Amino acid sequence: MQTVKLTDDLQFSRIIHGLWRLSDWGLTNEQTLALTEQCLELGITTFDHADIYGDYTCEERFGEALALKPSLRDSMQIVTKTGIKLKSSKFPDRKINFYDTSKEHIVKSAEQSLRNLRTDYVDVLLIHRPDPFMNPEEVAEAFIQLKEQGKVRHFGVSNFKRSQFDMLQAHLPFSLVTNQIEVSPTYLDHFDLGTIEQCQQHKIAPMAWSPLGGGSIFTADDERSVRVRAKLEEVGAELGAASLDQVAYAWLLAHPAMIMPIVGSGKIERIQSAVDALDLNMNRMQWFQILESSKGRPVD
Amino acid sequence: MQTVKLTDDLQFSRIIHGLWRLSDWGLTNEQTLALTEQCLELGITTFDHADIYGDYTCEERFGEALALKPSLRDSMQIVTKTGIKLKSSKFPDRKINFYDTSKEHIVKSAEQSLRNLRTDYVDVLLIHRPDPFMNPEEVAEAFIQLKEQGKVRHFGVSNFKRSQFDMLQAHLPFSLVTNQIEVSPTYLDHFDLGTIEQCQQHKIAPMAWSPLGGGSIFTADDERSVRVRAKLEEVGAELGAASLDQVAYAWLLAHPAMIMPIVGSGKIERIQSAVDALDLNMNRMQWFQILESSKGRPVD
Amino acid sequence: MQTVKLTDDLQFSRIIHGLWRLSDWGLTNEQTLALTEQCLELGITTFDHADIYGDYTCEERFGEALALKPSLRDSMQIVTKTGIKLKSSKFPDRKINFYDTSKEHIVKSAEQSLRNLRTDYVDVLLIHRPDPFMNPEEVAEAFIQLKEQGKVRHFGVSNFKRSQFDMLQAHLPFSLVTNQIEVSPTYLDHFDLGTIEQCQQHKIAPMAWSPLGGGSIFTADDERSVRVRAKLEEVGAELGAASLDQVAYAWLLAHPAMIMPIVGSGKIERIQSAVDALDLNMNRMQWFQILESSKGRPVD
Numbered sequence: 001m002q003t004v005k006l007t008d009d010l011q012f013s014r015i016i017h018g019l020w021r022l023s024d025w026g027l028t029n030e031q032t033l034a035l036t037e038q039c040l041e042l043g044i045t046t047f048d049h050a051d052i053y054g055d056y057t058c059e060e061r062f063g064e065a066l067a068l069k070p071s072l073r074d075s076m077q078i079v080t081k082t083g084i085k086l087k088s089s090k091f092p093d094r095k096i097n098f099y100d101t102s103k104e105h106i107v108k109s110a111e112q113s114l115r116n117l118r119t120d121y122v123d124v125l126l127i128h129r130p131d132p133f134m135n136p137e138e139v140a141e142a143f144i145q146l147k148e149q150g151k152v153r154h155f156g157v158s159n160f161k162r163s164q165f166d167m168l169q170a171h172l173p174f175s176l177v178t179n180q181i182e183v184s185p186t187y188l189d190h191f192d193l194g195t196i197e198q199c200q201q202h203k204i205a206p207m208a209w210s211p212l213g214g215g216s217i218f219t220a221d222d223e224r225s226v227r228v229r230a231k232l233e234e235v236g237a238e239l240g241a242a243s244l245d246q247v248a249y250a251w252l253l254a255h256p257a258m259i260m261p262i263v264g265s266g267k268i269e270r271i272q273s274a275v276d277a278l279d280l281n282m283n284r285m286q287w288f289q290i291l292e293s294s295k296g297r298p299v300d
Numbered sequence: 301m302q303t304v305k306l307t308d309d310l311q312f313s314r315i316i317h318g319l320w321r322l323s324d325w326g327l328t329n330e331q332t333l334a335l336t337e338q339c340l341e342l343g344i345t346t347f348d349h350a351d352i353y354g355d356y357t358c359e360e361r362f363g364e365a366l367a368l369k370p371s372l373r374d375s376m377q378i379v380t381k382t383g384i385k386l387k388s389s390k391f392p393d394r395k396i397n398f399y400d401t402s403k404e405h406i407v408k409s410a411e412q413s414l415r416n417l418r419t420d421y422v423d424v425l426l427i428h429r430p431d432p433f434m435n436p437e438e439v440a441e442a443f444i445q446l447k448e449q450g451k452v453r454h455f456g457v458s459n460f461k462r463s464q465f466d467m468l469q470a471h472l473p474f475s476l477v478t479n480q481i482e483v484s485p486t487y488l489d490h491f492d493l494g495t496i497e498q499c500q501q502h503k504i505a506p507m508a509w510s511p512l513g514g515g516s517i518f519t520a521d522d523e524r525s526v527r528v529r530a531k532l533e534e535v536g537a538e539l540g541a542a543s544l545d546q547v548a549y550a551w552l553l554a555h556p557a558m559i560m561p562i563v564g565s566g567k568i569e570r571i572q573s574a575v576d577a578l579d580l581n582m583n584r585m586q587w588f589q590i591l592e593s594s595k596g597r598p599v600d
Numbered sequence: 601m602q603t604v605k606l607t608d609d610l611q612f613s614r615i616i617h618g619l620w621r622l623s624d625w626g627l628t629n630e631q632t633l634a635l636t637e638q639c640l641e642l643g644i645t646t647f648d649h650a651d652i653y654g655d656y657t658c659e660e661r662f663g664e665a666l667a668l669k670p671s672l673r674d675s676m677q678i679v680t681k682t683g684i685k686l687k688s689s690k691f692p693d694r695k696i697n698f699y700d701t702s703k704e705h706i707v708k709s710a711e712q713s714l715r716n717l718r719t720d721y722v723d724v725l726l727i728h729r730p731d732p733f734m735n736p737e738e739v740a741e742a743f744i745q746l747k748e749q750g751k752v753r754h755f756g757v758s759n760f761k762r763s764q765f766d767m768l769q770a771h772l773p774f775s776l777v778t779n780q781i782e783v784s785p786t787y788l789d790h791f792d793l794g795t796i797e798q799c800q801q802h803k804i805a806p807m808a809w810s811p812l813g814g815g816s817i818f819t820a821d822d823e824r825s826v827r828v829r830a831k832l833e834e835v836g837a838e839l840g841a842a843s844l845d846q847v848a849y850a851w852l853l854a855h856p857a858m859i860m861p862i863v864g865s866g867k868i869e870r871i872q873s874a875v876d877a878l879d880l881n882m883n884r885m886q887w888f889q890i891l892e893s894s895k896g897r898p899v900d
Contacts, residue, residue, distance in 0.1 A: 097598050098588035129600055132491050133587055135556035136500055159600070162763060163462060163494025167501040191732050194763025200736055201767040256735035287733055288698035298697050300729055397898050398888035429900055432791050433887055435856035436800055463762060463794025467801040
């Protein structure tokens with residue numbers, strides 16, 4: 001498995017396993033452990049969490065599985081997130097979903113993540129959404145404290161636009177190591193917004209969530225999805241791809257920004273399929289054919 | 301009154317009095333002086349002008365009032381603006397409103413402001429609008445000359461987008477001290493444009509004009525204004541606010557960017573109301589409830 | 601002829617001759633040479649090419665003309681471009697137009713341009729379009745190699761937005777010397793996008809393609825073009841301009857960013873007309889009158 005160097009002391013696997021839906025997969029802790037070990041055998045060493053996934057349950061389920069074999073911890077990198085306060089029966093006072101990037105919340109949330117995940121540290125903590133009420137000085141204080149205490153090794157962001165990234169980075173004494181964004185053949189916003197270019201400018205690799213467009217490439221019947229699906233099939237045939245999702249992954253993997261797709265499946269075959277996409281070498285023209293199918297017009 | 305440190309030698313009061321409509325208030329010079337002294341008693345020490353306000357009359361009226369008690373000058377900070385050439389009976393050659401940020405116009409306009417305001421210096425001079433015909437080298441020359449001559453202590457901008465701010469700042473040997481922008485619960489553009497984040501990045505505090513949305517929060521009957529008004533009332537009841545405008549001010553004041561609202565009223569009760577908003581402590585969830593009511597959708 | 605200093609060792613003529621349509625002009629090599637010499641006599645020393653112009657033929661035609669009098673080479677600056685792969689009968693494998701900014705393609709394309717143009721070097725090589733598949737490290741490697749070999753003296757971009765410019769510049773050990781963008785009284789996008797402001801920030805002069813809006817100012821009958829044409833005529837009368845195109849050129853030339861219009865005509869009278877526009881001194885109000893006619897609304 002190809003790895004991506006995020007810092008001198010941190011490497012991610014090019015394919016990342018996403019635990020967003022862990023609670024929906026109906027797995028016992030033993031099954032979760034087995035799935036995790038299968039990922040590791042495939043070379044997937046990076047696991048993506050958030051405090052809020054599964055209505056605040058996924059971290060804990062993963063932690064319980066990990067507790068069955070704690071020695072695995074050192075073979076993996078754990079990413080988790082903070083900054084969203086979700087309306088939930090667990091927090092009856094909350095009237096709406098909102099963001100909280102106060103120092104207090106970041107620190108408390110990260111410490112709770114450590115307990116949930118049964119670990120002493122997370123490798124990377126991300127601010128989940130750009131908070132319009134953010135005080136970047138407070139975020140910096142929280143990050144510095146968590147780093148000094150050894151609770152979090154590195155920090156990043158998710159869904160941040162350029163101005164938000166620049167603002168936060170300007171207050172930090174170390175570099176943000178990634179921006180986790182939505183990218184797929186049917187979701188190109190971060191190309192248009194310059195977010196991916198910003199990552200390339202700062203020489204950091206983005207993580208891609210929803211790399212299959214939330215499944216739209218398989219089933220959606222809007223014009224755009226139909227066009228993209230047809231082109232993925234055409235290019236897939238040229239490449240000898242085994243399935244449509246492989247072509248979508250290959251499209252992300254071909255890009256020079258070193259995009260790291262997050263595969264959010266509980267089925268090892270689907271995960272394997274993403275890993276196999278690393279062997280497909282999509283060429284530049286094929287990449288643009290898929291881009292054009294998504295934009296619905298040729299490049300200028 | 302809370303103050304905001306703009307530079308080592310410049311502090312603004314958190315609430316600023318705006319003289320935009322001074323000519324409409326029908327005040328004698330004595331009454332203007334009285335209003336100004338009442339502001340000062342409330343702790344409002346910063347007064348916002350522009351050369352063009354009241355068809356080029358407001359600065360002079362304020363200056364005449366100030367001339368009745370010149371000792372007040374040292375207790376206040378005066379902000380004024382330059383860069384717009386207004387179609388006016390005073391300038392019959394002008395066929396349209398346009399911008400002029402030439403060195404000649406900036407210097408002449410600032411010197412005229414000093415005469416109008418009966419003062420030897422203004423604390424901050426702002427470029428009123430981002431001039432698409434701007435020569436940033438000329439602006440820099442004008443600023444440097446005015447600063448060296450002691451006529452203007454510091455410089456800022458108004459209504460500048462990120463690219464415009466960056467361009468001008470790159471030509472200056474000192475930091476712009478503020479960006480005066482339109483912000484209110486019903487006007488969120490500068491959140492979306494990243495202007496406020498740019499201020500936070502550069503650690504400068506924005507001034508907010510039209511903090512009550514031009515009165516829309518009181519009376520406008522479009523869907524958005526109605527939604528915002530209802531939420532301001534709900535949150536206001538929770539906070540024990542005395543009036544709707546206080547909740548709108550509290551929303552601006554709660555934000556970590558240290559937004560300084562400009563209160564453009566000639567009635568001391570309305571000004572007092574803004575000052576009282578400093579005692580309301582809006583929490584994060586309430587802030588987002590109002591944001592959500594304005595956007596018409598939850599945060600992601 | 602006014603010149604523009606791009607670097608310590610590179611000057612462009614303020615008016616640039618564009619060879620985009622050379623193949624359409626039906627000129628013999630002798631006639632192309634004569635046209636080029638007439639340009640030089642007018643003081644136009646900068647000639648704008650691209651590998652793809654005229655379906656990959658224009659560079660060669662110009663080179664053949666230049667071969668009739670090689671001594672001219674030292675009196676001119678040649679700009680050419682790379683990065684687009686055009687669908688063409690010459691390249692039957694290409695199914696679509698796409699971009700290629702790989703090191704291999706940039707180097708090969710630049711070397712082919714030298715052969716086509718019958719010259720040992722080009723003064724400036726531009727990346728023709730912002731490639732969403734760009735690897736800025738590869739571009740930098742290509743640029744550095746071409747520079748060290750003396751094949752290209754300086755580098756720039758074309759049609760790049762701010763994020764794309766920033767990304768590429770961050771990877772280069774030298775400054776990009778220009779951004780060639782579309783600007784005209786009927787095409788204002790790069791004012792709105794902040795591209796021109798970015799050039800001013802970096803103190804580089806933009807080149808303007810399609811400075812007459814692709815001819816729209818003469819003949820288009822959409823509302824906007826009609827409004828702009830009427831205003832160009834009005835201002836032209838005030839300035840004593842000889843023709844409509846002169847007023848459009850004067851509008852670009854008046855702007856402080858030192859915009860260099862590319863005149864893409866094969867008729868020396870039309871080129872002469874652009875040069876004569878340098879003598880028109882459009883004032884600020886006239887400039888804004890034309891801007892307002894294009895925007896369809898006054899400035900704020």
